[in-house]
Amino acid sequence: MIDYILHLTCLVFITSGMLAGQQLLFFDGGLLCLGTAAFYAIGAYSSAVLSKYFECPVLLSIFFTTLLIIFIIISIGIPLLKYLKDDFFALATLGLSQTTYVTLRAIAPGRSSGMAGIPEIHTSLTKYISPTIDSLFICIIFTCICFTIIYKIRKLRVGILIKACRNDENALVALGHRPLILKLEVFSIAGCFAGIAGSIHAHYLGAVEPHMASISQTILFLCGTILSGKKYILGTFIGAAFLIVIPEVLQRIFIAKWGVMWQIFPIVQICYGILIVCVTIIIFSKFNTKVHK
């Protein structure tokens, strides 16, 4: 039981690290990215392939994965952010997500069934403590790094500029700043966090599957981002807990009470849908209409 709780905690930490980037992108940058699942899956697959087939050390493969994600973001992010805004940007990133999903299913190792036997990630402490606690330690370090970066960005001048860019791009241009660079920075940070989270997830579980880039996964991440709230970085724990813990709890309740499985997924999804609608309306009801219009 303790191992199971520790396993869920690891997943919560990985997800909250990723959601910290999404929080910055969505609430501070005002960019709705539906391609998070794509970066997550690309991170997981590339790191898995590097460490399994090229026998690259795990940390080095995570580093190369980050470089790959940055390359992808710069190559597609510049035209996307230059020409598209709001809903159109969101839908283009949804296209990216779906394209990644289809590509992974068709040409990635293991095709639609995914890959297993990926080397696990461990520290030198693994000789003294159990592997699960060791993994938890790595997940905590990852989350702390993510939180520190986001916290620092928000405190620095660039954080204020990012918010200003969300509020009025034209005013920012008039003041001599370049909104494209700012947006690209936020997009890169969020994408890198998603990619690294995907890599750690792959090495922690030892398996990856194309479903990581699917639309349902994208919607789950969106749900987590909304539930994280706009103000506090620790809110990402709430978002991550909803994504990881609630389905598990509901599953246990259903099995214990009715012994049935098939209704769990739609009920969980309906709960997510209601939460998305309610929380979005509550959060954005406080936004100043005149400024954002």
Next chain:
Amino acid sequence: MVIEGLINSIFFGLISGSIYAFVVIGYSLIYSVLGFINFAHGDLLAVGVYLCWVIGEGYIGIPFFIAIIIAALLTGILSSMIGFFILIPTNKRYPIATLVVAIGVSIIIQNLISLTCTSEARPFYSNIKFENFSYIPVNYLHISILITSTLTLLTLWFGLLKKTKLGLKIRACASNPVASFIFGLQRNRIFGFVFFISGILAALSGIAKGLDDQIINPTIGFSLGIRAFIASVIGGITNIWGAIAGAFILGIIEHMSIFFMLTIPILKPLSLILSKDAIALILLIIILFWKPKGIFALTYESRP
């Protein structure tokens, strides 16, 4: 053989395009008048087809054509309610929030259908058989979908939007929302009507798709909705005729690319990778880079 295959794919592309066209008008009308993308529009299509099945074949047993009318009207009312109580109030505050809320509504609708009618695919009026024409590979259903779609679009444009006072108001709202508000147009009534019409068209499209496949599932709307949205972006979401043209272009490109992938040996491996959805999404990305507002997009000043 190749020419015959090409002609067939154009025929099937036109039929797919006519199904998309119903949905595309909904997207285009809502975007023109209200300025946001209704992501839940595709799921109203599933609501329409499931309502038709429940009222008709499934439980109550009402005749097919009456079931279509009732299902379309109920979907229109549901669409108005979603628009009125959820989407319009959110849109007044923050545009991106509307898209997120619409995604939430879409998830709720899709899973409510799964929960009430099970997530498995079920036959939809599979007892109705349509005879094939001898010289072209389409049946009477395909032709009737094409004709109904064309007639509906022409009636909607030349009858409702061009000739009636309400149509004039809708066009005024689409052309210049601020000026129409200053001139005292009751915008809420217009918004409600726009949502009602788009709901009806979504239901009709769902039923047409259900009859074509003779099988329905709760995600029927999501996939078709996304493809229809892509079609409207290709054509230009602010221009209804452009969006309709986009629907036909997407339908034809989908079928033709599948035909080329199956016939040309070098492209054959691609047929394993690319589904219809993937083709549409790749096309969307290309169009968004080339012409973000769509091929036939109108400028703010030249809207109808």
